[in-house]
Amino acid sequence: MDNIMGLLKVRVKRGINLVVRDVMSSDPYVTVSMGNQKLKTCVIKKNCNPEWNEELTLSVTDPSLPVKLTVYDKDIFTKDDQMGDAEIDIRPYLECLEMGLENLPTPTTIRRFYPSKDNCLADESAVVWQNGKITQELIVRLRNVETGEVELQLYWIDLRDSK
Incomplete structure (x- = not known):
């Protein structure tokens, strides 16, 4: 447990x-x-347009590891069918946290990210300081499938200074 940098809260909003x-x-x-x-x-x-609005929490020990997202179709008698996947590099988000911007007016957009061949973003994404925390809202385009996107929100809880 000593090597955990922090907790990444991933709110899976909707498909x-x-x-x-x-x-x-x-x-x-x-x-x-x-x-x-x-x-x-x-x-x-x-x-095919579900709303989960569920928060899942990952313990982060190595921020260079991507967050992998996979959507499945639940089947009763056969193996669940894959409905696409995406990867999220959290390092750019964590770089915004390192800027020490806690005294900004709320809300303040810290950084914007745009869809490219190097990411799974379906639309522009922003890292925002609001109400005492830094969050990132993003919509990822699913790969290896004809269609589909998932809307997410990231939020970091730093554990490095809490010993």
């Missing part, structure tokens, strides 16, 4: 235009993993 994997719809859930940690949301029945 957007997810693929159909069953006859008429899908029963999607999301797994969020980093290193050997793997967490998952609840299953939303028969919905």
